[in-house]
Amino acid sequence: MPKVEFDRERCKGCELCISVCPTKIIILDEKINKKGYKVATVHEMDKCIGCATCARICPDTVIKVYK
Amino acid sequence: MKVVFERPSALSDKQTHYCPGCTHGIIHRLVAEAIDELDVREKTIGVASVGCSVLAYEYFNCDMQQAAHGRAPAVATGIKRVHPDKVVFTYQGDGDLASIGMAEIVHAAARGEKITTIFVNNTIYGMTGGQMAPTSLVGQKTTTSPYGRNPEHCGYPIRIAELLSTLQGAVSVARVSVHDVPNIIKAKKAIKKAFEVQLSGAGFSIVEVLSTCPTNWGKPPLEALNWLKENMIPYYPLGEYRTPEEVK
Incomplete structure (x- = not known):
């Protein structure tokens, strides 16, 4: 089953991944990271199709994709 | 399950200082x-x-050198001429390449130096706080053009890709954008091709990449991508301006 891993500490909460996810499963976590940003996270991982669209637009190489 | 996307090994794991988005x-x-x-x-x-x-x-x-303002093509020229077997690239913004470094880039291209330049054009001086750049669009508001760039006394934005494509030594000239995923994939192909041109020894290659500056444009990251698409691409058309095939 495809899945994505977000590196919380690298994320700057720019939300670009949220805007491009075709299945709309990425949300901003209410908990902030050490830098003080609300970070992107996935709430329904079973809906992930492993397309890596989020990872391609991420400016901070936060996302690792498995398929 | 295997990894289908991760940070490339040519990128260090250090977190960048760039603004969000x-x-x-x-x-x-x-x-x-x-x-x-x-x-x-x-x-x-x-x-x-x-x-x-x-x-x-x-x-x-990889090995890196830091050049004085605008002089990256001159430094890269020296490195490449001493080490012709190495792959040498410069990474420059528009405040660097199109302004103070205009002479260096034009002459490096004219000499056909076998280097690759990645030119990041976001139409503004980012680091110094959002001043007007030679590439700022007509009417664009910046800290030094608060009523919008007025061509009456500031002239017109410079189209670097078109300008350099008139030079015989510049064998590969392209302009790409990173405002959405399909364009990011195209940009990657163009950058790879520019490196291949260098490896073939054909001459100078440059890729102009249209980029955003959410902080100094005063827009959230997503809105900045849309601004790029709607305002920059009409003035800075995407495409290949010169390819090695045309040069032959």
Whole structure:
């Protein structure tokens, strides 16, 4: 089953991944990271199709994709 | 289950200082992916410029040199001539390349130096706080053009890709954008091709990448991508302006 891993500490909460996810499963976590940003996270991982669209637009190489 | 996407090995794991949503991070990754795919990391030397990308040497996992403002093509020329077997690239913004470094880039291209330039155009001086750049659009508001760029006394934005494509030594000239995923994939292909041109020894190659500056444009990251698409692309059309095939 495809899945994505977000590196919380690298994320700057720019939300670009949220805007491009075709299945709309990425949300901003209410908990902030050490830098003080609300970070992107996935709430329904079973809906992930492993397309890596989020990872391609991420400016901070936060996302690792498995398929 | 296997990994289908991760940070390329030519990119270090250091976290960048770029603002949230700044597309410098995407462009760094594309350059690193191209280096990885061509398997030239061990023999690549990058030259960082002055501007937001001044710390690029911290982020690339290859040998790097940092040049004086605008002089990256001159430094890269020296490195390439001493080490013709290495892959040499410069990474420069528009405040660096199109302004103080205009002479260096034009002459490096005219001489057909066998280097690759990644030119990041976000129509503004990012690091110094959002002043008007030679590439700022007519009417664009910046800290030094608060009523919008007025061509009456500031002239018109410079189209670098078109300008350099008139030079015989510039064998590969392209303009790409990173405002959405399909264009990011195209940008990656163009960057890889520019490195391949260098490896073939054909001459100078440059890729102009349209980029955003959410902080100094005063827009959230997503809105900045849309602004790029709607305002920059009509003035800075995407495409290949020169390819090695045309030169032959």
